[in-house]
Each structure stands twice: as C-alpha cells, then as structure tokens.
Amino acid sequence: MEGLNVLITGSTCGIGLQTARILFRKGADVILTCRNEVRGRRAVESLLSGVPPEQVAKQSERIHLYSLDITNYNEICEFCEDIARDFRHLHVIINNAGIMGWPFELSVEGIEMHFATNVFGHYVIVERLLPLLLNTNRPDFKSRVIVVSSGLYRNAETIPQVSKILGQKTYDYNSKQAYAFSKLANCLYAVALSKMLEPHNVGVYCVRPGFVNGTELGRETHWFLRVLAAPIIWLVAKSLEQGCETIVYLAETPGDQLKTGQMYYEKKEEAYNGMVDTTSIRQVWAILRHIEDVVWKQNPRLTDAQKAAGAANRELLNESLIVMAAPPAPEVVEVTEAPEAPEVSIETQ
Template sequence: MTNALFNLNSNCFRSLIAKQWSSDIRLDGKTAIVTGANTGIGKATAKDLAMRGAHVVLACRDMEKAEEAVADIMREVESASVVAMKLDLADTKSICEFAENIYNTEKSLHFLINNAGVALCTYATTVDGFEMQFGVNHLGHFLLTYLLLDLLKHSAPSRVINLASVAHLLGKINFEDVNSAKSYHSTRSYAQSKLANVLFSRELARRVEDLGITVYAVDPGVVHTEIFRHMRRYLQVLVKTCSIFLRTPAEGSYTTLFCAVTPDLESGGYYSDCAPATCSRAASDDRSACKLWALSCQLLNIRWR
C-alpha cells in the first residue's frame, strides 16, 4: 500500500515537471540520424523514431555502448531498423569519415538530430584544438550538418533539430576568445555552446528556407542523464539525490520528437515543453548569428554560403 501510494504521488509530481506528449504519426520509409544515441535522451529519441517505422542511425563515439543500445532497441521494438556508426564529434576527421559512410550506405536523410553533447567539464580541447564544450556541442554539429546538407536537400522535406538548453539564457559568445584560451569557466563555456546552438539554428533556417529543410532548436529540460558525468563528485551526488525532480530521458525526448513529427512549425524557432518558447535577446540577434556562422566556417576551414 505504501509503495503504491508513493508511486501515485511520484507520478503526479512528474506530471507537474514534465509535460506529457504523444503522437501516432508514422515515419515509415524515413531515415534519421541521432548523435549521441547510445544513452539518455538520444537513445530514447532513437527508440521512439524506430517505433514509428523510421530507419535510425545511432551516431556514437563509443561503439561498444552503441551496439548495446542497438540490441536494446531491437529487443524492445519489433522489426526495428537501427544501426550504429562511429562518430566522434571531438575529431573533425571522424566527422568527415562518418559523413562519407552515410553517403555510401544511406540513400536519404529526413531527420538530422544533433543531440550529443558534453557539459561542465574541466578544461580540455578537441583533437583539432577547440575548447571541448564549444567544439563538440557547436562546431562538431555545425560541420556534420554542413557535410550532410546535400543528402538533406535531396531528401526534402527534411528537418534538422539541434538540442540546446535553457542554459543559453546565461550565454554570451566571446568572439575574442571563443575557445576560452585566456579564461575558462565550465558553466560560462557550456552556456556559450548552448547559445551557439540556438544561433546556429536561427541562421541555418534562414539559409536553407528555399531548400525544403526546416530547422529547430530544442530545450529538453533538466534531464537525468550521463551528461552530468563531468561534474564534480559532490555535485553528481546532489544530482542523484534530487533525481526525482529531473526528467527521465524519455520525457527529455518529447520536444525533440514534437519538432520531428509536428507539421507546420516555424523554422528557426526555439522550442521547449513541446511548444514555441522565448529565447534570450542574445539568441535572437541576427548579427551575432551571422558573425558566429562566419567564425565557425573560419575555424573549420570550410566555405558555406
């Protein structure tokens, strides 16, 4: 009786902190890529897309965990079409190799879900020398989207979904020291990378509006996932203790899925709790979005008109 009452109260509480959402829209014949899909929100997103009939590529750095995720989804979803492919967003060579593999194995791409990310880590750099959070969360996905644009265009109508965060509200793009070489603070760097996700979505939407590609920035809410693994030990303990107040990975995937299947959404918008949301003034600045675009191309040594 006590356990049943606890579960009832817990479910009632969860309904207050996480908007429930469902849709019966099918995605048969569609192809999706979900980065960081071996765990957390990405895995929950991949599973839901597979349940809708989509063919899903799990793009992951850790192939052992990725194959385990594939096995889990295939065991839980009858006739699921899911595969794992190696992708390390902290290495531009790996990103290029992944894109080449996609063009060699997939005939279409209808959903690119840029889900993977790192948060609140101590100072580190990617293989190419970019600050880790900015390099993985923004530049890695920027390059991946650039490389897959032709396939997205060929498969139109198609969608790009970038996982941002409410943390973007604290963000500022430090154009003079975007890689935090002069001064590093893990929270400021994370907020900068999430602001970059929103600005990238805004500028990309403007540039591809005539190509049949729509773009969305998503806040999944505060979710209990492995993204907290880089936090200090005492903060990890605090997060675990307060986990009842956090969303589950499945709940964290709702807004991503909402933006994937809901027709007639505003491209370039910022979404939270399965609805349009207000982003920060900095995230609405078209001049900053254009400046970040140019800087990203310069850092990655690409030309993207």
C-alpha cells in the same frame, strides 16, 4: 515515420537513445553514432528489446550504427562519406550529442571542447550531409534539422573571441560559461541555418528539453556531489521519455505546423532571449566558418577531395540571407522552469 531516415548524434545513452527508441518504434530507420563500439552495440540491443524474436532479424535492418568522434574533423568527414555511401536520402538530423562542465581541454583541432562537441562538430555534419537533406524522396515530408540546446543558454554573458575558442589566448576559463555559450551558439546557429535553408524547404528547429534525469551531462561532477543532489533531482527532473517528447514532436510533425528557426519547449514555441539577435547570429556563423577555414589550412590529413566537398556544400547556402532580421518572438507566455538543482547536479539539456 515509416521509411524516413533519422540521424541522431549522442544516441548511445540518455535523451539520444530514448529518442532513437521512440522513433524506431514509430517505423523510422535510425542512424546511431557511438565513440565506443560496446556501448553502441548495447544501444542497438536496447532498441531491439521488446521486438518479437521472429522479427528481430528484419527489424534490425532499420538500425544503423556508425563510429564517430564528433570532436575530430577527419572522423566527421569519414563518417559523412560513409553515410553518403550507404544512404541516398536523409530526412531528419538531430544534433543531440553534448558535454557539460568539462575542464579546459582542446580537441585534436585545437578547439575548446564544449564548442567542439556541442556546436562545431554538428555544424560540420550538417554541412557535409546537406545534399542528402536536399535530395528528398518524400514530397509529403519536410526534411529538417533539430538542434538540442538548453535553457541555460540564457546564462551566457558574451560571445568570446575566436582566439579564445581556439585556445590561442590565455583567459580565465569557466566551464559554466563555456557550456552556456555553446548552447547560445546552438540557438544562433539554428536561426542562421533556418534562414539559409528556407529556400530549399528544409526546416530547422531548436529545442530545450528541460531538466532531465538519466542523462550523462553531469559525468564530470564528483560522484559524492551527485549523490547529495540525487533527492532534488528525483523531485524536480523529467524522465527521459518526458525529456525527449518535444524532440520527437519536432521530428514527426508536418512541416507546415512548425515555424523554422524557432525555439520549442514542451511542444510549443518559446521566445529567445535578447542575445539572439542579428548581430550575434552573424557573429557565430562567422566564427564557425573561420574555425573550419583554420582546420582546412592546418589539418595535414584532410584530403583535397574532402576540402572540395566542403567548399561545394558551402555554395548551397546563401549566406546573404542571414543579414535579415532575426525572426520575431512569438506571442507566448514565458515558461518558468522547475527550480534548478544545486551546482553539483546533472544539468538540463
């Protein structure tokens, strides 16, 4: 991983921080994002812990901390402009930041918060940073996007109308379904993007870490209920290091040993469920494009230059490629997950 630039969202705690720590130790330059500067600085200190004092100054040059609210389109644009200013190449983008169990709330752009955080914000980041992914300086390494999903995507019952995602239509909001759909959308987005980036020799891989202890996904659950669930979590959950093993595997494994567009679990390919089909792939991609078009029309702070940059990057992707059939399911045995913790627990990624 030496000499590779790796961007990780949601990298101040949990799986994101542990992934950053491991990749940093393997020699990568890591780009961390934070909403809170204090937590960001703590994350930097965590990565440097264990580095000999005489090497701290030099090794800290491989850690780059940026402020980012992934639910704010303007902040994403400014963040991507900063990255493009500071880096000529990106080799790995890990879409890790996520929320779960959030009560109904809309982002500043009017997008349901699970979708804004888990899906749309990452879609914008990858779109805005595509030139850095395509402009590789490492012919020996296949640039890639890693999308962190969850086995709970299987619980998604339907793809909601875009008017519901945009909060324009009243409906019975269910935070579990909102989370499940956002994770299904991660899978559909990964397959769509993989088709469009394959001609550019950029890989896209989806991953479900499994049931992992030590994340902050359950922060919206009442503390008393989390205490009640703690013994079960301790018994069945993976550690953070176990939880990020497959993410690290996808970040460092030679591209010719991986299959773009596929889901990975415990470092092996895993079949998607029936919801991941051509129609749904196109539907979610259309939703993402539509929401961005709405933002472009309604956001008064967005500059003409930022709109033009987004439009130019869209042209890099041949959308006609996603009319192709979804990739065939690999011939693997379905992995049975550990029993789910009670409803009150910190959920899986």
